[in-house]
Every structure is written in structure tokens, then in C-alpha cells.
Amino acid sequence: MAKVAPRVSFIIAGVQKGGTTALFDYLAEPGVALSTVKEVHFFDDESQNWGAPDYDAYHARFGPPDGRPCGEATPIYVYWPGSLERIAAYNPAMRLIVLLRDPVARAWSHWKMEYARGAETERFAWCIREGRQRLFDARPWGHHREFSYVERGFYGEQMARLLALFPREQVLVLTSDALREDPGAALAKVRAHIGAPIGPAPARREVHVGRQMDYPSELTAEDVAFLRRIYATDQARLRDLVGFSFG
Structure with a gap:
């Protein structure tokens, strides 16, 4: 099939449990065109024929083009193999936004989500x-x-792959803490990055807060130290790439 002209100009590509839902909600204002659902899950869809992807099906998740910056938020893209490469093939000029959260806190929040959903049945330490x-x-x-x-x-590994595909000026990296503590400043950076008008600072909000229930695990000091050791080399790589790291 002939390549369809890209209509989507920006993607919030990561990370899961990093504040992407809050950012998507903050962007739901007249100057930005968003997908009809937050997570479109197109570029991580392994049922697609990636030799001839159906971009019409992708565009069906958005309204008609109207000149506004148009985007979506699927946080698995930065992690899932092939997703970033597929995005680059679709639109080499794509603007990417990545929200990073301390990887230890992210892992703990991720486990709580899967346990609450019933997808996970094992304790965090074992997982x-x-x-x-x-x-x-x-x-x-x-x-x-x-x-x-x-x-x-x-994150270092993921950002290295992303920056090998897109020029640094097309990639905005923020921390979830920055979005939580000063959403107005963070959102101003995002709007400038995607070419949207700068609006008023939004009221602070929390979305997808972890479900309150009895979990069979606690985040222990031993778990934290274990994960810090695992991430140490990758965090050094992250600092070299984006100028900051966690832990």
C-alpha cells in the first residue's frame, strides 16, 4: 500500500507508571488534538503487517486533521521492541515526550497495579x-x-535506542516528580515542544493512584538495594544521555 501522510505529530512514549495519564489529561485542551483513547497501542501491535502497516486504522483513532498538534500517549512504546523504529518509519519528524520516574518506585507501582488487576499472584520480592x-x-x-x-x-538502554532514531531536539525528557510538583512549568515545556499555544497553568491532579487494598508485600530496604545494584550501570548511561539519573 502507498504510504499515508503522517497526521500524528507527537507521542508520549513512556514510561508506564510515570505520569503519562496525568500529562495526557493536562493536554486535553483546545490547542491540542488528542486520540480518542489515551493508549492507542498501534506501534506495539504485533498483529500488524509491518511491511505494509495500516496507517488508516491508526488515523481512525483521531479526529479529522485541523492544523493542531495531534498526539497520543502509549507508554509501552519506549520499552516494546520495534515500536520506536516503527514510529520513526511512520513520521521521522515525530516529537517524542518521555516521562521518567525513579525505576525502583516505578517497579513497585507496576507490581501493585498488576497484583490489583489479578494478573500477578506472586510476591514482589520473588517477581x-x-x-x-x-x-x-x-x-x-x-x-x-x-x-x-x-x-x-x-532507561539508559531505552533512551539510547530512542536517540539513535530521533534527533535530540525532537525528544523531551521530563521526570514524573517535575510534573507532579509543578505541572504548570512541565506542561509549558511540553506545549512548546509540540508547537501548541502556551495556556494557563493547570490545577494539580493525581490520576491512576494505586488501588488501596491488602497487598502481600511491602517494599523493603533489601528490595530497594537489590534494584539499585541492578540499575547502577544503566543509570550512569542515562546520566550521560540526558543529564540526570535516579538513586
Whole structure:
């Protein structure tokens, strides 16, 4: 099929449990055109024929073009193999936004979400240690949509892949703490990055806060130290790439 002209100009590409839902909600104002659902899950769709992808199906998740910056937020894109490459093939001029959260806090929040959903039944300590072996039985090999508590936190590796595909000026990296503590300043940076008019500072909000229930685990000092050791080399790589790191 002939390539369809790209209509989507920006994507919030990561990370899961990093504040992407809040950012998507903040952007829901007249100067920006958003997808009809927050997470479109097009570029991570392994049922697509990526030799001839159906971009018409992708565009059907958006309203008619009207000149406004147009975008979506699917936070698995920065992690899922092939997604960033597919985005680059669709629109090499795409503006990317990545929200990063301390990877230890992100992993803990991710586990709580999957446990509350019923997708996870094991304790957190087991999941971040022995449970990582489950990813080697997954397809694509080494990746999993639910059980990737540790793997989604290798931000240095993910940002290196992203920056090999897109010029640095097309990529805005923020922390979830910055969005939470000063949403007005963070949103001004996002709007400038995607070419949207600068609006008034929004009221602070919290969305997708973890469900209150009895979890079979607590985040222990031993778990934190274990994850810090795992992430140490990757965090140094992240600092070299974007100028900051966690922990």
C-alpha cells in the first residue's frame, strides 16, 4: 500500500507508571488534538503487517486533521521492541515526550497495579528476582507486557535506542516528580515542544493512584538495594544521555 501522510505529530512514549495519564489529561485542551483513547497501542501491535502497516486504522483513532498538534500517549512504546523504529518509519519528524520516574518506585507501582488487576499472584520480592525468568518464555523473547517490573526501568538502554532514531531536539525528557510538583512549568515545556499555544497553568491532579487494598508485600530496604545494584550501570548511561539519573 502507498504510504499515508503522517497526521500524528507527537507521542508520549513512556514510561508506564510515570505520569503519562496525568500529562495526557493536562493536554486535553483546545490547542491540542488528542486520540480518542489515551493508549492507542498501534506501534506495539504485533498483529500488524509491518511491511505494509495500516496507517488508516491508526488515523481512525483521531479526529479529522485541523492544523493542531495531534498526539497520543502509549507508554509501552519506549520499552516494546520495534515500536520506536516503527514510529520513526511512520513520521521521522515525530516529537517524542518521555516521562521518567525513579525505576525502583516505578517497579513497585507496576507490581501493585498488576497484583490489583489479578494478573500477578506472586510476591514482589520473588517477581524482581526469580520471576524475571518468566520473560524468557515470552514472545517477543525477553519482553512481557505485565511482568516486566525490572526491565522497564532500564532507561539508559531505552533512551539510547530512542536517540539513535530521533534527533535530540525532537525528544523531551521530563521526570514524573517535575510534573507532579509543578505541572504548570512541565506542561509549558511540553506545549512548546509540540508547537501548541502556551495556556494557563493547570490545577494539580493525581490520576491512576494505586488501588488501596491488602497487598502481600511491602517494599523493603533489601528490595530497594537489590534494584539499585541492578540499575547502577544503566543509570550512569542515562546520566550521560540526558543529564540526570535516579538513586
